[in-house]
Amino acid sequence: MNLKELADSLNLSPTTVSRALNGYPEVREETRARVLAAAKAANYAPNSRARRLATGRAMTIGHVIPLTGRAEMVNPIFADFLIGAGEVYAREGYDLLLSMVTDGDTEGAFRQLAANGSVDGVMVQAPVADDPRIALLKELDLPFLVHGRTGDPTGYSWLDIANIRAFRRATDFLLDLGHRRIALLNGQEAFDFAQRRRRGFEEALAARGLAPLPHLMADDAMTESFGYLTASAMLDGPEPPTAFLASSVIIAIGIRRAASERGLRLGRDLSVICHDDELSYLNNDVGGPAFTATRSSIRAAGRRCAEILIELIRHPERPPIQELWDTDLTVGQSTGPCPTR
Amino acid sequence: MNLKELADSLNLSPTTVSRALNGYPEVREETRARVLAAAKAANYAPNSRARRLATGRAMTIGHVIPLTGRAEMVNPIFADFLIGAGEVYAREGYDLLLSMVTDGDTEGAFRQLAANGSVDGVMVQAPVADDPRIALLKELDLPFLVHGRTGDPTGYSWLDIANIRAFRRATDFLLDLGHRRIALLNGQEAFDFAQRRRRGFEEALAARGLAPLPHLMADDAMTESFGYLTASAMLDGPEPPTAFLASSVIIAIGIRRAASERGLRLGRDLSVICHDDELSYLNNDVGGPAFTATRSSIRAAGRRCAEILIELIRHPERPPIQELWDTDLTVGQSTGPCPTR
């Protein structure tokens, strides 16, 4: 059943039926009611391919996930972000096109999407300090929103969480407990977010006149084994840390394993707190609470990002939208003591 | 730049240009070369919306992810499956449409996709014993492939891993080590896969004349807290288990936490092995190896499922394709001893 057939069955023109279905005001209410009833009875839905061609809009938003590192979208963070964004897309009538790029040819993927017009806009995630995607997307004139920021966060739209502030507070929390040898297990510092986190960490130390200890700082892809191996080495080395600050719950789990193997009890012998936790899926009780982003806040970020992107698509001439989010701070709700070792 | 403009600039008809671009044989090679060169120079790419309308194919495959349980797609398994499938889709020129359904209205989502023709086929995951989606998709005449099986696995295409066999072997492995009180922490047994896993577990016990111990069997959404709470209760209860068989690495992590809190060392005081592990992301060293699906095997399953689905889309009249996969068995490569307690 297509529009023409539906129209014929009603002795109306396709024009009128289309107008009735799309809520145009110039249709007599009685006619609209008839059309709506018939459409429902016939289980009619407009052909999206035809509609997209006619309107010139794809009604689709692209998420391009680079699979260079092994931990990219597998990261539960990505999944939750997708869920949040997907919710909004569905509500607003947009489809979500997920494009996985293995060979690192993100640029080619964007060019493709822009050239054949299969999306109206794209979401950009995990930007590096000077991310080439931004210049490219501007050149392609494809609406986009960055989740995160680059080193120069001007001239484009983004939503980011206040990473510096979050890590400063987390570090303060550990310092207040009396810790002096705090290890930072960070995400890859090629990414902007990791750079900011480190800055927050160092600022908190500096505020108390402390210098960061190089042997207690590491960054890498946020995997369990990174946490495990690095924590093992640090705990076995000279001047072991009495507390860990992890950039992700996955890393914290690795730390937990290293601690467990050495007979160290979290919350008694060692403090571990982490960012990007997810309270229900991987329980955050790792000897201290997650201190910032939780699963629901990641989802909320996804929702808000989607809303902004849709706004940008609908109003292409709009000036950039930039939002800095302060994340939920659950520090202080520790389930147990976190003493100095 | 569209086809007509490109054709004009070459003094050719759109027909010829289209044929040249799409590799039709009746084009003179010299002409084809000219067209290809011009297309590349002009950075021309055919408008996908127009092409989709003209061909009647969406060149898109839908994955509908129900978000009823909190652990659905957040499960890393889903992500890896998506990655594998996405690889194949990209190679074959298909887009991946990801549709998240929150209110449990999966049926509505499928009807929608079918009615407006935005996908050529859909992937079905995590079927329950008598899954209503299968009848629905048949009725809608939408090509689909089920990852998993229902109770009656006839009349439709599916790819499943040999869950019964896998769990029988895993249980045998623990029995061979001398364990007699083995706990099964399973996924929700409403899902077909969990029922099969349990059957494998019970078959292995029965083969040695052992009866399953009801107080050592539990099933639920595969979360860390399920593993933690259940293992805690079992370990503190009468006749505690000496080994755990977990349906997912996430559950195993929870078990590990419970064990750690009680001062139990894995591989010494307690054995824990799990299915659906992922060797690099969340390290599987939980006092015993993962015994079946690894991250790469999940990805491979995604790839194969995509291939089959595309085959079904291209040949709608094809009889059902059904594949049973035996998973990688890494049991026996334990990193440490797994004695009876």
Added chain:
DNA sequence: TTGAAAGCGGTACCAC
């Protein structure tokens, strides 16, 4: 308030 008709940008059949 309704309808006729011209696109949207390709594909594919049929002539030449």
Added chain:
DNA sequence: GTGGTACCGCTTTCAA
């Protein structure tokens, strides 16, 4: 080999 042309199914002027 190449070109003319009728679709694909809907939206959107423009007229009535």
